[in-house]
Amino acid sequence: MSTEHHTSEITGWISQARWFAGKGRDWELTSLRRVGELPRPTGEGQTAQPPPELHVVIDLAEVTYATDGEDETDLYQLPLAFYAEPQERISHALIGEWDDEDFGHAFVYDALHDRESMALWLAAFAAPPSPVRGQLEFHRLPGHDLDVEAHSTLFSGEQSNSSVAFGEDSLMKVFRKVTPGVNPDVAIHRVLTEAGSTHVASLYGWLDLVDEDTGTTFQLAMLQQFLRTASDGWDLALASVRNLFAEADLHAEEVGGDFAAEAARLGVALAEVHADLAAHFPVEQRDAADLGHLAGAMEGRLDAALDVVPALAEHRTRLRATYDQLRGLDQVEVQQVHGDLHLGQTLRTVRGWKIVDFEGEPAKPLADRLQPDSVWRDVAGMIRSFDYAPRVVAMTASGDGPEADQRNYRASEWAARNRAAFLEAYTTQRGEELGSSARTLLDAYLADKVVYEAVYEARNRPGWLSIPLAALGETT
Template sequence: MTRLEELLTTWLPTQRWFAGKGVAVDALRIEAAHVVVPGLPGLRILVVAVTQDGRTDRYQVLLGLRSPGAVPDELAHAVIGVCESPAGLDGPSTVAAYDAAHDTVMTAHLLSGIAENRDVGAVRFRTTPGTGVHTGLRSLVLTGEQSNTTLVYGEEYVLKTFRRLWPGLNPDLELTSALAGAGSEFVARPHGWIEVDVADPATGRTTPTTLAMLQEYLRSATDGWVLAATSVRDLYASPGLPPGEAGGDFAGEAQRLGAATAAVHRDLARVLPTDVLGSEAQSRLADAMTARLHTAVAEVPELAPHAQTLYAAFEALRDSHADLPVQRVHGDYHLGQVVRTDSGWVLLDFEGEPAVPVGERQKLSSPLRDVAGMLRSFDYAARYQLVGHTDDAALVTAARAWAQRNREAFCEGYASGGGVDPEKHQVVLRAFEYDKAVYEVMYEARHRPHWISIPLDSITALTG
């Protein structure tokens, strides 16, 4: 009889949020199976350890259980398979296992648990102090996400479930809560979270670990990437016009986004720890950038013609004698992490890079790292529609002009909004931007080779 672990070994690698695609699963173990809704139909939150090529990662699975043949048609696409009944379940010898994120009956228990500050075994559901949560709302799974699963409840809440688990408080919950507590108007208000204790393999100690966070649903929100891409398409329709004269000019929004980013950085520095990196710490930072470049040049020969300029930028950071202020930052900042609402820009997804342990993501960094991330995003927005059309000189010229106009507008907004003036800190900003571009080259070479021209063309423009 098939065991649940066997089903998960086949099913997990097919999920968008699974990080180890293309690598054989050497071992899979269910570390914990927390019963949220007993019986059938039932809900369990699994913590699953997956070992691949000597590395073990943990994933959260919202496991629904029903009697075989009793799975509704609307859940057929979410079925994992039929397996022997897990321990502690009275009833049939076999059950149908499925991804309960798609089951509105089961996900209703997640929302009500948060609303009631309920403890269900080891799982703790909590409401953000000073807020209330309405129940009885039907959930819908958002599509297109890469690393998490988000449920929308009516038009009031979104529940982000963190699929890849690292022990500790997720920075998304930590920073969003800190910003909301500081009165920031640039974040979606948090309403609660779900947590459980997970053992840290590095120390052996258990630590409260965020499974999900509940935030307000932004009804009028439009994704920043979508807005920028629309502006670029408008420009490409009239490539002979300067970006400021084409329909859908984005520069005003870029400037306002810069000011919003600066305000968020100011609030983070006010309510969370800050520090200053001296020359020795900056040297280590430059060493890490140099090492990544060395790896990238060996892996992507097309990067070699630009290597000396990139190395020189990292050396300039190493030789800088000015102290570098550091603080908590977004950590993975780009146009896909911001939305435009009727009242202005809102920043989302403060979790940082999901592939990095929580402790690493909590380290202080220069706010210019976020600025560099957004500048790289403007370049991507301008150039990704050129894939396959890089021989069209007019469009290439238009793309560069659009990117430059919006980069400048963002930096002006950031400086006028109280952030450090990027123009006066070019050594640091250039190092962060080049480092991000090097990362992009390696990412595209490994995952989207047909997009590698985007970061390579950007590096050519930046270093030319």
């Protein structure tokens, strides 16, 4: 497929996209491959027919980075809409105008912004065409009748993927950076949906592409229950902290916006999700050698972090001692976990807490993200989030001097209270105390996370570096 004449348009579109992870790096579009065209709905009369001149396709764009003589590539998914005439209503989503090999002269748009295009996706999920090798394969889970009349709305916001809501019925998440193999978000949502978990949005369907040449599968998108009544856990936590700060003379447990009961319910939700995951994915044992390896990896990350954040040096001995404790453990159980858990991955609905985004740690290859890991990694992620929320509010509030000291004190109080409530509920739901080996693992994952945060903040938000550093100052 010839690409020359529109390379610059596509390159320009990718470089400004929110989901593009390579901003600021030196990169080039090295190939663009058409992997499928969305079918037109059959069964005339039942579904509104799309405009006759519209073609919706998925192209995979290969992005190559020049890194120290070694090429590194990523594949990005681009759903594109081709129209013979310009479309005023989506002019903000125009990528360019060019002669396409398949469709001739066309005005090309990001299809996710286009209701007409999205209607084709929804229709394909509603009535999956019989799969043809090498083409797009739409899959459905039984149990829910899709509202095929629903109009699409693209979610705005800082996301690594793109999500499109269909009315109040369903939500399609289009994975932007794709790699061959099973996507844990699809695999885990499927298992938890089939297990009847009440703590996830039910999976309705997913889209696969089986590459004819290599036989590998790419998972391109998933369709799930739209949680209409949901509030973001992070936003709720911030609101609770603001409430506390506004009540100058009260303690965390005395104010109206106290979060501890929510933190406890989150602990129960996480324990239940972990139990379901343990029941349906492999559970394995890690021995002393594995734990030595884990300690070594954490030490390695600390050493690398010291170059970026010299202020970590004064905590080095204690952090190393924390990691070293791992070497004293001889058997640890591991299982499928979330892998990237924080308050921003939780939603509170009228039916309780839901956990979203099981894609795992974005930096890891897909295959590694379905490897069993320790549940304490997830617990540590949430606990760090309980520390971030009040400190972010404290930092952005006005007034310094004694007022700032007071805010910092109350931030610590909020964090400690919610951490305790969360942990207590989590361990109670699991039916076990926080034993010494669990404590050792939790402390190590917490320390490792704080070191990661310090590097991240130093590089991206130097003004926030004080958040992880304060956490290191507090631990004994």
